[in-house]
Amino acid sequence: MSPERRQFLGWGVAAAGATLAPGFMLVELAQARSPQEAASKLQRWGLLIDITKCADCDECVTACHEENGVTGHGRPQTDAQWIRKVSLRDKRTGYAQTLPLMCQHCEHPPCVDVCPTGASFKRDDGIVLVDKHTCIGCRYCVLACPYGARSFVHEATSGQKPDVPRGKGTVESCTLCVHRVDRGDTPACVEACNKDGGKAMAFGDLNDRDSAIHKRLRAEPSSQIRADLALNTGVRYQGL
């Protein structure tokens, strides 16, 4: 982008800011990216999940699998799973919690380290993806992921969504709904949780100091799952 255009856009932001509620407007603009603009290192997409609000439902799982056309064959052992609800129970006190678990979009993803073909990669904006064109289905990444987030497609698939290609012999996982993020929407799980679930999930740019998610992470306690691995996950939890 030329400096002139950047400046022009800056003025546009300033002008829009005068007419709209500033915080809200900035988040919206930060998410919209033109199709001609590559994903940038300036952004890092992430989730903040408050599990004290996480209701006893699976709206996020249903919405994810609907959005991405992830259909099973009634074989839970081998069916693909992009997101799942995990139940935790303190054995001493009996305190039970439930949380959604998916690809944590690590800054240092082990799945990328082990991939022999470079198919498993991290996009500049922090989204960890599988390039199925080069995936050979070796499943090293499935073993390397400490969160068990990756699935292998064992059987021929049909009825894929136009935005979400899926095929036999490749590995797949949560894409943070990259096709939605690229057009400025939030991931399907977040949308469903805020509509029909416990309003526990928030999506945003972890690098943007003005984003709601950044403000919350700055002001409130949060944690990473397996923080000991120092992977710097893009998905953060509260109330864990």
Added chain:
Amino acid sequence: MRIAAAIMAAVLTVAAHADAPKPRIERGEACVAPTGEMRRDHMDMLLHQRDRTMRQGLREPRFSLKGCVDCHASRETGSVLGKDGFCSSCHEYAAVKLDCFECHSPQAQKRTAARP
């Protein structure tokens, strides 16, 4: 001799053309590039765009596979595959394996398919 060869060549050409698929152009005035260029280079355009979209998140509409499918899907089946499918008919004739659609959807998106 020369005349015989010419007749032979003419017969072969006619025979070849009789078998050749004639993909129907479903909508739009023109493709993203001239027909000759599309015939020769569509695979390279798709390959190039594939990496840009996958790796950099550039979803430029010009060479997007989804765009091809939305325009070229048959009105009857809504798909680019099948006996008279835009993609499959030529690929079958040329004996070139087409494996885009083992993963990608061969169906036009509903909102585009409904548009006249």
